[in-house]
Amino acid sequence: MEHTKKFSPGTSAIVFLLFAGFLYICVWSPSNPLLPFDQPNGSPKNFTAVEFAVKDELDLALEEASMRNKTVIIAVVNRAYVEQSVNAETTMLDLFLESFWLGEDTRPLLDHLLLVAVDQTAYDRCMFKRLHCYRLVTEGVDFGEEKVFMSRDFIKMMWRRTFFLTEVLRRGYSFIFTDTDVVWLRNPFTKLSLNETDDLQISVDKYFGSRRPEHNLINTGFYYIRSNNKTISLFDKWYSLKDNSTRKKEQDVLLDLLRHGVVTELDLRVRFLETRYFSGFCEDSKDVGAVTTVHANCCRHINAKVRDLTAVLRDWKRFKAALTKYHKAARNITRSFGWSPHVGCLNSWKPQTLT
Numbered sequence: 001m002e003h004t005k006k007f008s009p010g011t012s013a014i015v016f017l018l019f020a021g022f023l024y025i026c027v028w029s030p031s032n033p034l035l036p037f038d039q040p041n042g043s044p045k046n047f048t049a050v051e052f053a054v055k056d057e058l059d060l061a062l063e064e065a066s067m068r069n070k071t072v073i074i075a076v077v078n079r080a081y082v083e084q085s086v087n088a089e090t091t092m093l094d095l096f097l098e099s100f101w102l103g104e105d106t107r108p109l110l111d112h113l114l115l116v117a118v119d120q121t122a123y124d125r126c127m128f129k130r131l132h133c134y135r136l137v138t139e140g141v142d143f144g145e146e147k148v149f150m151s152r153d154f155i156k157m158m159w160r161r162t163f164f165l166t167e168v169l170r171r172g173y174s175f176i177f178t179d180t181d182v183v184w185l186r187n188p189f190t191k192l193s194l195n196e197t198d199d200l201q202i203s204v205d206k207y208f209g210s211r212r213p214e215h216n217l218i219n220t221g222f223y224y225i226r227s228n229n230k231t232i233s234l235f236d237k238w239y240s241l242k243d244n245s246t247r248k249k250e251q252d253v254l255l256d257l258l259r260h261g262v263v264t265e266l267d268l269r270v271r272f273l274e275t276r277y278f279s280g281f282c283e284d285s286k287d288v289g290a291v292t293t294v295h296a297n298c299c300r301h302i303n304a305k306v307r308d309l310t311a312v313l314r315d316w317k318r319f320k321a322a323l324t325k326y327h328k329a330a331r332n333i334t335r336s337f338g339w340s341p342h343v344g345c346l347n348s349w350k351p352q353t354l355t
Contacts, residue, residue, distance in 0.1 A: 058134060062173050065114040065132040070227070071174045073113045076136075076161050080302055081180050082125040088306045092180050093125065095309050099183035102316060106184050116164065118157070136164055158220075158250040159242045166235040169227045179221035181296040181305045185316055188292045191277045192224050198271045200225050200234070205282040205297055207275040213258035216272045219280070220251045221295050223273075230266045237262065281308065281342045288319055288337040299345035307344035315340055 055063070065072045081092040090098075100106045100113075114132045117123035126133035138160055168175060176188065192201055202223035204216045225231050234257070241253050248256075263270055279285035280295035294312050296305040315337075322333045 058167070059171065061114055061132060061134040062168065062171060065112050066173065067112050069174070070172055071112070071176075072168075073109060073176045073178065074116060074165070074168065075113065075178050075180050076116045076118060076164075077122045077126065077180055078118045078157075079121040082122050085303060088303050089310060090306060092302060092306055092309075093129075095183065095306060095313065096180045097129070099185065099313060102313060102320075103183075103185045103187070105187040105190075109184070109187065118160070136160075155249050159239070162235065162239050162242075162250050166232070166239055169225070169232050169235055172227050174224075174226045176224045177220070177222070178293075179295065181299075181309065182222050183294050183309055183312055183316075184292070185294065186292040188224075188278070191273075191292050193271060196226065198226075198269045199228065199231050200268060201271040201273055203273045203278045203280070203293075203295065204275065205280065207272065207283065211270075211272065213255075213263060213270065218251065218255050218258065218272070219282075219295065219297055220254060221280075221297060222278060222293060230268055233266055234262060234268060281345050284339050287334075289334045296342075296345065299342070300348035304344035304348035308340075308342040311340040311342075 062072055075096070077093055084091045084094075097110070100110050110131070112132075114134060115122075115126045116134050116136050117126050118136050118138065120135070123133055123135045165175070165177060178184075200223060203219045203221065205219050206217055208215050210216065238250070238254055238257060241257075242250075258270065262268070275283045276285050276287050277290055277292045278295075279291055279293070280297040282298040285291035285294070294309070296309050299305050299308070319333070319337055323330050326333060
């Protein structure tokens, strides 16, 4: 009876290497004589090259935060919005996030919030909160400090934001953009048109009940925009005017565009959001039973915004507690509700005296 020969480990390794070399020559080598012939570009006939798109950090961040329909919620933060000052009870970011906890049907939306940090401190804070975070780097510019409304650095930061959001649209993502001085009391998607007929749905400082751009004072602190060729063209045109708009913030430039024919030119469908649902300190919602967001607009400094938004959330908690305790009197509670005065923001416009 013949016995099968047993190879030593060294012999087996040599045999394997010889076999691998033979396969390379016969199959993978560019000079493989078994292939029909070489193509002019060096690829074999009928060979299909497979290219793998490399995703950058923004792609990955958007993908992680996105809803199934490629929609995200985007907010931009800097150090001044995430660090608590000596005179403040909390931070702007913490108030913003707290509203998602207290709001109606808003907690799941945090899974789709992408915080864009313009400095390292804001990014570190975002990561500490375990949110979806993206670090937006601008070489040679420090966006960490508070940018007072209409200051040169404020305007510069707003344009940098616009450029970034244009890139988000280019990548096929629709989004709600929200300032972090906006508290979310209810899910805004229930009040937005989601049938893909409106390209841009934007908040206003005051609502006059008209669809005409010249009759509305838009506010870019909260808007919902769909990604398509029309909206990308709008943002391209908007950003292209940056250097020809001295002493104008980006919001004013967009308003000029909307009022001077860009809606017709690009065949845009624009909806202006009622302050009944998307309110702010410029014009409070008079219907607490319907209000969705509250924006600390018409306000100059962060400390003033923090103070008055804290009061908004306190009012909201009292309202919800009263409804729970006296649910049979819900109609009367809703009718009699009133917001606390926005004292901090009113005083923020007064000349600052040195002490």
